[in-house]
Amino acid sequence: MKALHQTPSDDRMKREARLLKEGRKKYIRELNKQLQQLRHWTGDAEPEDTSETARRFYRIVHTLKGSAPMFGFTRIGALAEKLVGHWEWSQDEEAVASPAVRVRFRQCSQASLALVLELELEIDTIARELEPDEQQEQLQRTLTPPQGERLLVIDDDDVLRAYLVRRLKLDGYEVDEAADVSSAQRLIRERSYDLISLDLMMHPGSGYELFEFLKEDPNLKLVPLIVLSGRSDVYDKVRCFYLGADDYVVKPFQYEELAARIYSLLKRTKTFEQMAFRDPLTGVYNRRYFDHQIQVELQRVARYPGTISMVFIDIDRFKSINDTYGHPIGDLVLQGLAHLLQANLRATDLIARFGGEEFVVVLPGTSAADAKKTIEGILRLTHQGPVAQNEGQSFHITFSAGVSEWQPDLTLSEWIRRADDAMYEAKQSGRNRVMLYTGDAAGTETDAAARKTVLIADDDNILRSILMAKLKHLPIDFKEAADGEEAYLELLGGPVDLCILDGVMPGLDGYGVLERMRERGTRPPHTKVLVLSGRSREEDTSRGMQLGANAYMHKPFSMVELELKVKELLELS
Structure with a gap:
């Protein structure tokens, strides 16, 4: 006897046919129950709540009209469509609230009786055709x-x-x-x-x-x-x-x-x-998605309390890679680290490129200690082999990472700042390590008289937190402003050595602040201004300088370059 070979498509077709047959039998069983109700409502007895019964009648036949043909019962669908036409008025609030609703119900019941009887005959015929098959009933796909x-x-x-x-x-x-x-x-x-x-x-x-x-x-x-x-x-x-x-x-x-x-x-x-x-270079999520998804994760933790940790990762001496080998090699290194993170973290973990050589990882359901172990495992992998290769040359890296566990009393910006602080501590302690946030102050004690005051004016509260975290090791005290009006008042209200001013903000933007101070002669003479802007048009740069800005940087910018620029403007060694 010649053997028959089944292809995957043949097997799929058989399974689909089996599903359809089982669905048809279930459908007829359920339809018999609904038909009993329809038969009762088209009888002589009048329901107590005529309006609600009319609505229920409509819902049943409306469902039959749409679903019966999907199982091949076109005749049932056609009969149901005729019944829908009789009971369409039940969807009109004025009609069901009318004093004549009982008369209309009786008229429609009488008109529907013949159609319901046809339905009974059709269902009985189909039931006889679909003979019970116990073996098929018990078969599980x-x-x-x-x-x-x-x-x-x-x-x-x-x-x-x-x-x-x-x-x-x-x-x-x-x-x-x-x-x-x-x-x-x-x-x-x-x-x-x-x-x-x-x-x-x-x-x-x-x-x-x-x-x-x-x-x-x-x-x-x-x-x-x-x-x-x-x-x-x-x-x-x-x-x-x-x-x-x-x-x-x-x-x-x-x-x-x-x-x-x-x-x-x-x-x-x-x-x-x-x-x-997605970040087009590395393929991991970008900052925009991180800002959105971190709110989702915190809402989930609020509903179902549990642990969640954040990790900031920064490639060690990345600038030297770019300076020595060029930006194309730097891009390969970024892609290599992104791939290493994706391959060794869970699908439920959030990985995003935060900017430059910095990545952020959020690990739901993970304590700080467990997150530290996970990231240390990935760091060990960087010791075992290169993250990128080009024309026979291998490129090895290490990274520094900081871990912070979410606490219910934390704001999002403070949580981010803690992870970033821990990462900075890892850098200060020699790089190539993962550190937990402990709450210890970074940096050294400095004479209060020598400290500078920096106002960060930006409507992005997360960016403000990052800037403060990156600069906090300097002898700096910070002020914050979330918009131009608030920044203007802060500049007038007290000594500010440097204002890091976002050029684009809702309401009064950074350029508006500079223009207002120039027109009113209210700019403090010792205050330096560094304008940050996502717009790289030459006219924007020229406008900022004409209005009195001391320096201008385009977003996204390197945190290293920002720190150097701040030190230069504040004359810090």
């Missing part, structure tokens, strides 16, 4: 190990929801499900999703309620949302798109079409993430 993105399917149709979940898992997605809005909200708070599919017509809460929930949380705005609905009304489509839906699929639909839409949305989102949130 072996699921592909979870991989890829995590999806959330929200639908109050139990059979359709179960079918979609199983098909999506078969495609390799990790899938969660919810039967109502409140359950979906709980899952969204607990987990992160790459895409959400939402049924618009649900009970007791409408799918529209979830739009409001997603819109209120800035962390959820970027999650793709596909609306699945049995309503093809243009108003519903337009409303959903204005509320933030990324796609709108009308039931009944072919699963293959939905799968293609999901794939396309996820691919587009990944491309956008790569462009907006």
Whole structure:
């Protein structure tokens, strides 16, 4: 007998056919229960709450209209569509509140009776065709190990929801499900999703309620949302798109079409993430994503208390690498360290390039001591081999790292400052090591009379914290301002030796501060000004100098260069 060889595609088709057959049988069983209700409501007995019964009647037939054809029951779908037409008025608040609602209910019940009887006959015929197969009922499909993105399917149709979940898992997605809005909200708070599919017509809460929930949380705005609905009304489509839906699929639909839409949305989102949130050189997350995601992590810790630690990593003597071998080699070294971190940290750990040769790592569920051990393990790997090679030449590095564990009373800027302080201590102690934040003051004691006062005026509070952490070993006392108006008052209110002024701020920007002081003659004569700006246009630099700035640096800038510039302006050795 000739052996038959099954291909992976043949096996997949068989599994899909098995899933469809099982879904069809479950669907008919559930449909029989719903049909009993419809038959009761089209009888002679009049319900106590006519308005609510009319709504329930509509919800059942509306669901049948969208879901039955997906299982191949086109005749049931066509009958349900006719019933939907009879009960569409139940979605009008004025109609159900009208005194004539009972008369209208009786009229629609009588008109629906023949259609319900046809449904009974059709379901009975299908049930006879789908003969019970106990062996098939007990057969369990072996699921592909979870991989890829995590999806959330929200639908109050139990059979359709179960079918979609199983098909999506078969495609390799990790899938969660919810039967109502409140359950979906709980899952969204607990987990992160790459895409959400939402049924618009649900009970007791409408799918529209979830739009409001997603819109209120800035962390959820970027999650793709596909609306699945049995309503093809243009108003519903337009409303959903204005509320933030990324796609709108009308039931009944072919699963293959939905799968293609999901794939396309996820691919587009990944491309956008790569462009907006990834450092183009190293491939790890950038500062923008870090600022966003660290808030998400802290919100999660607030809901579910636990440990979380932050690590600042700075490549030792990186400037000498650039000076000796050139920036292309420096770029290779940065890429090599980024790869080393990605390969030896968990998928749940956050790795971001913070600027220049500095990386930040956030380790959820990890104490400072455990984080230190993890990073020390990676540091040992740098001792064992090069992080980059070019034209037969190997490049070895070490790094210094500082670890700080989150405490409930900390602000985010203080937490960042602590990790950075510990990293600076590692540098001061000889480099090539990982140190925990201990709270000890860095630097040496300096005569208070010799100390300088520096005002850092920038609307980015994290950048202010970083600048202070980088410069705190100098004999400097700091003042802060979050906008131009506050900076102007600080400059007038007390002695300031140096003002590090952001050129672009909301309201009164850095240039506006300089212009106001020049017009009013209020600039302290001994105060030096260093303008920082993300704009590198020559006219911006010229404008700053014309308004009295002593120096100008473009963002992003090297912290080493910044420190040298500050020392120069303050005449520190």
